[in-house]
Amino acid sequence: MMIYLNDPLIRIGIVESDPVYLQALESMFSLSPEFELTGVWKDSGSAIREIPGTSPHVVLIDIHLPAVNGIDCIRQLRKIDPDIQFLVFTGCEQGVESVFDAFKAGATGYILKKDGAESLLRSVKELHAGGSPMSRSIARKIVDSLGRPATPGGKDHLLTKREEEVLTLLSEGKMYKEVAIRLGITMETAKKHVKHIYNKLEVQNKMEAVNKWRS
Amino acid sequence: MMIYLNDPLIRIGIVESDPVYLQALESMFSLSPEFELTGVWKDSGSAIREIPGTSPHVVLIDIHLPAVNGIDCIRQLRKIDPDIQFLVFTGCEQGVESVFDAFKAGATGYILKKDGAESLLRSVKELHAGGSPMSRSIARKIVDSLGRPATPGGKDHLLTKREEEVLTLLSEGKMYKEVAIRLGITMETAKKHVKHIYNKLEVQNKMEAVNKWRS
DNA sequence: TTCCTTATGCCCCATAAGGGGTATCCCCAG
DNA sequence: CTGGGGATACCCCTTATGGGGCATAAGGAA
Numbered sequence: 001m002m003i004y005l006n007d008p009l010i011r012i013g014i015v016e017s018d019p020v021y022l023q024a025l026e027s028m029f030s031l032s033p034e035f036e037l038t039g040v041w042k043d044s045g046s047a048i049r050e051i052p053g054t055s056p057h058v059v060l061i062d063i064h065l066p067a068v069n070g071i072d073c074i075r076q077l078r079k080i081d082p083d084i085q086f087l088v089f090t091g092c093e094q095g096v097e098s099v100f101d102a103f104k105a106g107a108t109g110y111i112l113k114k115d116g117a118e119s120l121l122r123s124v125k126e127l128h129a130g131g132s133p134m135s136r137s138i139a140r141k142i143v144d145s146l147g148r149p150a151t152p153g154g155k156d157h158l159l160t161k162r163e164e165e166v167l168t169l170l171s172e173g174k175m176y177k178e179v180a181i182r183l184g185i186t187m188e189t190a191k192k193h194v195k196h197i198y199n200k201l202e203v204q205n206k207m208e209a210v211n212k213w214r215s
Numbered sequence: 216m217m218i219y220l221n222d223p224l225i226r227i228g229i230v231e232s233d234p235v236y237l238q239a240l241e242s243m244f245s246l247s248p249e250f251e252l253t254g255v256w257k258d259s260g261s262a263i264r265e266i267p268g269t270s271p272h273v274v275l276i277d278i279h280l281p282a283v284n285g286i287d288c289i290r291q292l293r294k295i296d297p298d299i300q301f302l303v304f305t306g307c308e309q310g311v312e313s314v315f316d317a318f319k320a321g322a323t324g325y326i327l328k329k330d331g332a333e334s335l336l337r338s339v340k341e342l343h344a345g346g347s348p349m350s351r352s353i354a355r356k357i358v359d360s361l362g363r364p365a366t367p368g369g370k371d372h373l374l375t376k377r378e379e380e381v382l383t384l385l386s387e388g389k390m391y392k393e394v395a396i397r398l399g400i401t402m403e404t405a406k407k408h409v410k411h412i413y414n415k416l417e418v419q420n421k422m423e424a425v426n427k428w429r430s
Numbered sequence: 431t432t433c434c435t436t437a438t439g440c441c442c443c444a445t446a447a448g449g450g451g452t453a454t455c456c457c458c459a460g
Numbered sequence: 461c462t463g464g465g466g467a468t469a470c471c472c473c474t475t476a477t478g479g480g481g482c483a484t485a486a487g488g489a490a
Contacts, residue, residue: 099455160466173423189468195449196466204448205422205476208388375436390476404438410479411436419478420446 009036010128013056015047015073016089018067022114025060028117034125044073052080052110058128060087060120063102064168071105079105087127089113089120135150158200159213166193171210224251225343228271229393231304232289233257233314241276243332249340252283259288267295273343275335278305278317286320290369293321302342304328324348373415376426381408386425 016022022040029035036052041047044065044165051059059077063070074086087109102110109127111113111120112135123133125190157185159167162183169179180187194206227250231237237255244250253269256262259280266274274292278285288300302324303317317325324342326334327350338348374382377398384394391409395402409421418424 085301162467171422171426173420173426175420177446178232185467186469188470191447191449192468194447198448203388205388206447207386207425210422211386211388377437392476400437401439403440407438408475409477413478421477 010034010058010124011036011038011054011056012124013038013047013051013054013059015042015044015051015059015061015065015070015119017042017062018091018148021062028121032121044070044076047073048080051077051084055081056084056115058087058124059106060089060124063088065088069165071107074107075101075105082106085109085127087111087123088134111135119131132157159197163193163197163200167192167197167213170194170206171213218243223248223337225273225337226251226253226268226269226271228253228262228269228274229255230257230266230274230276230280230285232257232277233306236277245338247269258312259285259291260402262288263295264293268297270296271299273339275302275304275321275339278303286316286322289317289320289322289357295319300324300342302326302338302348326350374412378408378412378415381405382412382424382428385421386428387410 007042012028012029014022014025014037016025019042022042026037026040029037031171038056039050041050047056047059047061059074061070061073061213065073070088070090077084077086086107088107089111091113109123109125109132111133115123115135119135165183166179169182174182176187176190180190183190194209198204201209201212203212227244229237229240229244229252231240234257237257241252241255244252246372253271253299254265256265262274262276266317274289276285276289276310280288285305289303292299292301301322303322304326306328314325322348325337326348330338330350341348381394384397389397391402391405395405395407398405409424412424413419416424418427
């Protein structure tokens with residue numbers, strides 16, 4: 001891993017589907033003299049194609065992206081250019097598994113949108129200096145899970161990737177019908193996934209599932 | 216407002232209904248040489264009666280108290296002794312309205328339990344020194360709401376006290392039946408409150424309502 | 431006073447959600 | 461090669477939810 005301590009500018013790329021955040025981030029990094037914005041992308045597809053040509057030091061990436069999620073995007077990009085550092089930047093706090101997935105995929109930082117702008121800038125600098133910035137609550141999730149000896153169920157993943165996708169949509173208030181459309185499956189299959197989720201988490205409804213999952 | 220920068224000890228009172236937290240706080244402040252614990256109370260009634268006689272500089276108070284909530288307790292105590300500084304200390308982050316209510320009632324600090332012990336001690340000192348310590352996310356809520364020009368609805372309180380109670384229970388995954396039992400009303404009335412909430416927040420289901428409320 | 435909001439209660443009705451079963455298909459581990 | 465988990469799909473059923481109306485009582489504001 002290269003460390004660019006002496007570089008005059010931190011070259012940064014942004015992958016964010018939310019236009020409001022994207023605009024804010026774009027302004028913020030364009031206006032800061034310590035950064036050079038190499039580009040912004042609204043989806044994983046274009047990000048994977050175009051980012052390698054721009055050689056950023058750091059890529060700030062949301063994991064909630066349409067079609068291909070940010071974690072897969074990181075995985076792809078790491079294969080192409082392993083020198084890029086990825087800072088996951090997400091709006092909602094999800095299960096500890098998502099955090100692990102992100103780090104396994106090659107992310108080296110994981111912060112929450114709610115932490116605010118100063119925190120974000122500090123994190124980007126810290127990441128570029130070789131650190132692993134993460135939000136307090138994320139760090140806590142990790143420490144907590146390390147504290148659990150042998151993982152109660154023996155299982156690494158309580159929920160499957162598909163189940164997490166379903167739960168993410170449910171957590172946004174989507175109905176089964178919408179979940180089905182988003183994932184390109186039938187409503188019955190979406191319901192089936194939800195039933196499995198409830199069994200695994202030992203809950204009876206969406207709200208409890210989301211609460212337990214996020215805890 | 217008096218500022219006690221030169222006092223040798225910060226006299227502190229605690230109002231907390233959770234016995235576990237109360238024990239922890241009691242130990243913490245008893246053992247710190249910078250503080251003098253003037254007393255602890257488990258409910259608003261006894262706190263309102265007894266706190267004025269103990270002349271604390273700072274009162275650390277949970278807003279989730281049985282019977283009379285912490286905000287009303289602060290309002291009452293301020294009338295009796297306006298020199299007392301109140302630091303709201305709560306477990307769960309609720310809507311921005313609750314935060315405003317606390318400040319309007321006379322609180323001058325608002326922190327979350329999850330911030331931890333060091334943060335709490337620092338906040339008490341900062342409060343005593345004339346500051347307004349608050350958790351980062353609380354500060355953000357306030358800044359965000361100030362950013363919204365003229366408050367879209369013109370209304371100060373979007374949701375009524377009762378509606379917030381209902382929404383709190385819904386956010387815990389309770390069914391209408393359980394909400395009704397908890398609040399001592401019929402299920403139909405609980406449903407009615409929920410309908411009002413949905414109208415006000417312009418949403419169609421529990422999850423969206425909770426998301427919008429918390430944002 | 432009158433009007434409005436809040437909180438309460440009850441009715442009807444359509445749809446969403448939750449719980450159970452069964453069955454393919456694919457892929458990976460034993 | 462065989463079994464199991466994961467993902468897909470369809471069936472049945474009951475209950476919970478969301479949306480509408482109507483009504484009353486209390487309390488505050490115009």
